[in-house]
Amino acid sequence: MSHDDEVRKLRKKFAAARYPTFGPMLLGIRVQGFRGVADLNLDFTSPVTAISGLNGTGKSTVAQLAAAGFRQPPDHDWYRYYVKHFFPVSVADPEPFTVGAQVQYLYAADTDLGTQTVTVTRSAKSWSGQHRQPERATYYRGFAQFIPKVERRDLSIYGAANLELGAAISLDPTTAEHVGRILAVPYEHLGFTEVLATKKTATLAMAGRAGREYSENHMGAGEGRVLYMVHTMEQAPPKSLIVLEEPETSLHGDAQVRLAKYFVEVSLRRGHQIIVTTHSAAILGQLGRDSVVYLRRAPAGDVTATHGLSTYQIDSHLQREGRAPAGITVCVEDDFARCLAGEIFRAVDRDLLAGCAFLEIGGGQEIPAAVKLLRGAKVRAVGLSDGDMPHNGSDGVMTLPGNEPPEREVFAHPAVKSCFAEAPFEVDLDATLAGVADHHDFARTLAERLTMDEIAVVNVACRAYTAAHEPSDFAGIIDFVHKEVGDRR
Ligand SMILES: Nc1ncnc2c1ncn2[C@@H]1O[C@H](COP(=O)(O)OP(=O)(O)OP(=O)(O)O)[C@@H](O)[C@H]1O
Ligand SMILES: [Mg+2]
Known part of the structure; x- marks a missing residue:
């Protein structure tokens, strides 16, 4: 199927079979009183949404609140994202939200076109309403997704002299194929390896190319990011929510184009909802009009959302x-x-x-x-x-x-x-x-x-x-x- 056909098919599925295909996806969010966003109404009119806009317009604010929009399945590998994780109050930030701050979530529900609303409000010193949210495995991938381990002083670096290799885990062929295609690199092999250094363990991504094996410590930054992003989306349970912050980071323009096409393809194939924040015209250009939301902060400070390019x-x-x-x-x-x-x-x-x-x-x-x-x-x-x-x-x-x-x-x-x-x-x-x-x-x-x-x-x-x-x-x-x-x- 051509990319344009996939864009059309995504639109059709969203219009006609929303809940059966994408589960309790987020259809809208109303943000009131967070980081200077006074009252913003944003509709998700496609399972793939790219939020763009100038710096400081509230893209990450929306993305983070979306990530805090669901309870997690019992076997989820990470507890869950709560609003408090993204908006901590401290002496440095006494007021990241206003007194009456609240978020209204609108979800797809029950039948084809049914909906459900949950409002999360600040009461006393905590956020209430989050236990009433529907369940959907959620992955928020920000900038820390792939920070080269050398910049994190990871044990695979400082313990390099005593490192032992543990079990190797191969990536499933679909993941490897998509990573290779997005980056236009003919990999012979992609996977992860456990590494052990006196009492501690870590996992390293591994690649094989032109007869050589190398670990993520020798991968390009874009290579590592794409590998981790695609791996997340392929191993997540079907109908997950994937929130990605500026996925274009470190990627060549052509690879950004192929990554955006992959978002549409994987959303259709696996029923994921994908929300990305982006400054990349290459990514926006690959998405249908209903997948592009533009945030703009008026001189008075109000943030509004418009669809289309x-x-x-x-x-x-x-x-x-x-x-x-x-x-x-x-x-x-x-x-x-x-x-x-x-x-x-x-x-x-x-x-x-x-x-x-x-x-x-x-x-x-x-x-x-x-x-x-x-x-x-x-x-x-x-x-x-x-x-x-x-x-x-x-x-x-x-x-x-x-x-x-x-x-x-x-x-x-x-x-x-x-x-x-x-x-x-x-x-x-x-x-x-x-x-x-x-x-x-x-x-x-x-x-x-x-x-x-x-x-x-x-x-x-x-x-x-x-x-x-x-x-x-x-x-x-x-x-x-x-x-x-x-x-x-
Ligand atoms: N306590 C606060 N009160 C009012 N406004 C705030 C407060 N804290 C942060 N902001 C505003 O929120 C902005 C950051 O919001 P956010 O991170 O969502 O922006 P963004 O669109 O993701 O920006 P970028 O493109 O740079 O990542 C800041 O630029 C600032 O203007
Ligand atoms: Mg941001």
Whole structure:
């Protein structure tokens, strides 16, 4: 199954067979009065959730409270996480939560779409309500998951001279296969070995590669982390809760992409709920819109949660150089729309183009919200939606030419067809794209045929399209942009 198919299947299972597939998963959490998070409502609309946001927005606060959301099965190898473990009160931190602090948990229950609520409140000097939580094996893996033992002065280091090897435990083939795939390393063997040094024992991860055996003391940091993370998820009982803090730490970008795909795959295969905190666009990019939650702290201190990617991009846009961008920000759906809008501006009003920054929002339905958010931050912003999602300008959003996605509009134009039919391209556009059902694949298919970069093909097509029009054809769009950003002409 392709990754996109797995993302769709995950969405379907969540919508139709939540409880049978994922057990009493967390469907929502309302956090009131923890670490400056006054009242935050966050829905988990997928079994895999990545919580992103700038530093200090409350990602770990949510992740930790989620980890304290369940009683543990009697044979669980570790007692359980209580709220008090993550929010200790001390002289250094007299008030990590407010007087009336509470957490409301919403769980899937009983039948397909039933729910159950448990509220944990502070009474006198302890937290009450946690014994009423449902049972689900929980694993919270923060930064200490893989700290190289040398940095911990582990016995395998300081006792190295007297170390004896004990029993070897091989990892099951599935774990080894996934670790190897995520890291793109052809392991011959992966496992753990007991080590003993005068009266004490410890466990060391072991790997075999290119005929050599080495222990975790000689593993790369990313290698060790992935091994421990995957091992946790594969040996956990089915339908566990796995909470991971910034799992991208020490990983190469491509490995982050493969790790995110693994989250979706393992959640489907084993019924786990996986909650990660992350700053990694590579991880966020692999997940469906319902798996991405963005936290944002308003200047007044309130933290809010939004689903989808757009706000993540917007905040990065606002944070660039530490101030709001000076020119006009034009929100579009993707790089094709950006290219078409850019060529239209170039053809009609080059000065306007020079003062513009385009922001790719990802989903067409999120463009109005993006414009609103940016305007709220005093940015001069407009949106240009794809032809198949028309807007009349009233919400600051207008539509690119045509009634269809811009790929269809542009590649169907006679001028574009003849441009590609001529030297130096000399391809028949209709014949090349005949078997391609999804318009998102048009440019890629053509690019492969022409041995060009995809975006270069898009650029040629959009330029041929705009060149075949009169400036007056685009006057509606250009006038709209000027008017919306308050330009006097
Ligand atoms: N007692 C407190 N009262 C108010 N705010 C607090 C208190 N303690 C911590 N905070 C706020 O909480 C933030 C830390 O929250 P948290 O660890 O959940 O953030 P995070 O989103 O995980 O950040 P990072 O991306 O850096 O890991 C701090 O930056 C601080 O602003
Ligand atoms: Mg954090």
